[in-house]
Structure formats: C-alpha cells, structure tokens
Amino acid sequence: MRLFRGQRAWLVQRISALLVLALLAAGGLALLLGPPLDHARWHALATGVHGGPLIMLLFAALCAHAWVGMRDIVLDYVQPRALRLSVLTLVALVLFAVLVRVLLTLAAHFAPPG
Amino acid sequence: MKLSIYRFNPETDDRPRMQAYEIEPEAGDKKLLDVLMRLRTVDDSLSFRRSCREGVCGSDAMNINGRNGLACLTALAGLKEPVVLRPLPGFPVIRDLIVDMTQFFAHYHAIKPYLINDGPPPEREHLQTPEQRARLDGLYECILCACCSAFCPSYWWNPDKFIGPSGLLQAYRFIADSRDTATAERLDYLDDVYRLYRCRTIMNCTEVCPKGLSPSHAIERIRLALLQRSS
Numbered sequence: 486m487r488l489f490r491g492q493r494a495w496l497v498q499r500i501s502a503l504l505v506l507a508l509l510a511a512g513g514l515a516l517l518l519g520p521p522l523d524h525a526r527w528h529a530l531a532t533g534v535h536g537g538p539l540i541m542l543l544f545a546a547l548c549a550h551a552w553v554g555m556r557d558i559v560l561d562y563v564q565p566r567a568l569r570l571s572v573l574t575l576v577a578l579v580l581f582a583v584l585v586r587v588l589l590t591l592a593a594h595f596a597p598p599g
Numbered sequence: 600m601k602l603s604i605y606r607f608n609p610e611t612d613d614r615p616r617m618q619a620y621e622i623e624p625e626a627g628d629k630k631l632l633d634v635l636m637r638l639r640t641v642d643d644s645l646s647f648r649r650s651c652r653e654g655v656c657g658s659d660a661m662n663i664n665g666r667n668g669l670a671c672l673t674a675l676a677g678l679k680e681p682v683v684l685r686p687l688p689g690f691p692v693i694r695d696l697i698v699d700m701t702q703f704f705a706h707y708h709a710i711k712p713y714l715i716n717d718g719p720p721p722e723r724e725h726l727q728t729p730e731q732r733a734r735l736d737g738l739y740e741c742i743l744c745a746c747c748s749a750f751c752p753s754y755w756w757n758p759d760k761f762i763g764p765s766g767l768l769q770a771y772r773f774i775a776d777s778r779d780t781a782t783a784e785r786l787d788y789l790d791d792v793y794r795l796y797r798c799r800t801i802m803n804c805t806e807v808c809p810k811g812l813s814p815s816h817a818i819e820r821i822r823l824a825l826l827q828r829s830s
Binding site: 491496 | 756757790791793795796797822825826829
C-alpha cells in the first residue's frame with residue numbers, strides 16, 4: 486500500500502488542486518452569470534442534482550489536498566514519532582469531520598428530482 | 600577590506616564567535632579566496648578548505664554575505680563590506696569554515712553515481728548519438744560543492760532522509776544517460792516521501808548554484824519520469 490507515499494501523494498495534491506480550481510472557477514462563473522444571489526438560489530444550487538455532488542467533490546478534493554499539505558508540514562517540523570502520529574491523527578480526524586459535516590448537511594437538504 | 604568570519608575550534612571554544620579582520624587586498628587579488636589566502640599569512644589558525652582555486656573542485660564552498668558560493672569564483676569587486684563569511688548552513692561544523700560533508704556524500708553514494716549496464720560489454724565503448732549526449736548537459740558539470748543542498752530549507756529540515764538537490768541532480772544524470780540500464784531501479788529508490796518528494800520547488804538550489812546548473816529542473820524531470828513510468 487503506497488497511497489500517500491512518494492509519487493501518489495504528490496499526484497493527489499496536484500490533481501486535487503486542479504479539481505478545486507476547476508470547481509471554484511465553474512461555481513464562480515455559474516453564480517456570476519445567473520440571477521441575483523439570495524438564500525433561495527444558494528439552497529437550490531446546493532440541493533440540486535448536480536450542485537450537491539459537485540460541492541461534495543469540492544470538499545473531498547479540498548480535504549485530500551489539505552491532508553497531503555499538512556502531512557508534508559508535519560513530516561518537516563514534527564520529528565518526535567509519537568507527537569507526529571498524534572498531530573497526523575488529529576489532522577485526519579478534523580478533515581474527516583469536515584467531510585462528514587458537509588455530507589450530512591447536503592443530505593439533510595437534498596431534494597430528489599421530481 | 601573588512602571581513603567578519605565565523606570562528607569555532609571545538610578543542611578550545613565553547614561556542615562559535617564572529618571575528619573581525621581588516622586586510623588590504625593586493626593588486627593581483629581578484630577573488631575572495633585570494634584575500635582568504637592572504638589572511639592566512641596573518642592568522643594561520645583560520646581554517647577553510649580550498650584546492651583548485653578555479654571553481655572545479657568545489658571545496659571552498661561557504662556562506663558569503665548570506666548566500667552560498669565558492670570563494671574562488673566570488674569577485675572582490677562588488678562585495679558588500681564587512682564581508683560576512685560563515686560555514687555552509689545546515690551542515691555540522693568541524694572547525695571555522697570547514698563543515699562535515701559525511702551525510703552529503705552518503706546521499707551521493709546512495710544514488711549509485713556510476714553507470715550500470717547489464718548488457719554484454721561492447722568491444723570498444725557504448726556509443727551515444729549527439730542528442731543522447733546532449734541530454735547530459737547541465738547535469739554532469741556538478742562539482743559536488745554542496746552550495747545547493749546547504750541552501751535548501753527542505754535539506755535543513757531532513758538532512759538524513761532527503762537526498763537533496765545535489766544528489767538528485769546526480770541521480771537524474773544517470774537516469775538520463777542512454778547507456779544506463781538501471782533506470783527502473785533508480786526510480787524505485789527515489790519514489791519515496793523523503794528521498795525525492797521533500798523537495799518543495801523552492802528553487803534556492805538553482806538560484807545559488809555557482810556553476811549555473813538547475814537541480815530543480817532535474818528534480819522535475821525525475822518526477823516526470825516516475826509519472827511516465829506509472830501511466
């Protein structure tokens with residue numbers, strides 16, 4: 486299992502960065518070109534059949550990117566093994582919690598088509 | 600000319616100190632090494648490495664006014680005074696401007712800096728096309744002075760695990776060599792979170808190389824080679 490080792494982590498960081506960039510650009514354009522932004526529109530976007538999964542994808546890419554970045558920082562600066570493992574675990578838990586929170590929020594407001 | 604030089608003798612000093620010197624360069628003194636050699640006639644306890652005095656051996660690498668370089672290639676003209684000389688940053692100091700290069704050369708040896716060819720030996724020599732030979736330009740010229748590795752923050756953080764820009768440039772020199780047949784083995788060794796991927800593309804290495812080489816470009820080529828291999 487070499488996930489998040491060497492090249493794999495490097496690739497995950499770059500692909501996730503491209504995904505975040507593309508999704509933010511597409512989202513920004515959609516918001517700019519559409520009708521005025523209000524709560525109803527935000528809600529429609531987030532609970533739409535495309536909007537929800539895309540927001541989930543955005544946060545998943547963001548968390549993957551943050552994980553590799555934070556892991557790099559920890560590998561550089563936190564040398565004691567026990568402390569390193571603790572910090573990495575904490576980072577993983579926080580990122581996982583973010584993902585779960587986003588998923589639960591989206592699921593709670595998801596409006597199935599029809 | 601005023602100089603401020605890092606002094607440390609482990610046999611007599613508890614801690615390092617900066618010592619001020621003032622010396623008048625003579626007409627023939629053009630490079631910093633000339634002044635250092637002249638300084639040695641005044642204070643023979645001052646220790647530094649030097650050999651070829653023309654940028655080929657790489658032994659007189661040091662930190663000159665905050666920037667790594669070779670004393671023999673650093674022109675006196677334009678040097679801001681006092682000229683502050685320190686040993687290569689991040690390396691253990693043996694004495695004054697002399698640093699311990701053991702770790703640095705351990706990384707160099709680990710990348711197997713020699714041609715490996717499992718094919719039958721040629722009758723005379725392994726031939727290369729001009730294009731194949733041209734791929735080694737900008738790689739084989741490295742003199743292992745360690746200016747790049749000692750100016751790389753990633754190397755300061757993980758000197759025992761990160762190969763460093765110099766070692767990686769040398770590694771790519773053999774990966775790029777058409778006569779070498781151990782590319783897969785070399786890439787396997789480098790595909791590691793520490794050995795290669797501690798590089799953050801800070802590019803201090805390329806900025807500071809006294810030979811004008813680009814270790815960061817070589818590192819990028821290794822990453823691309825790994826990518827091509829896995830795709």
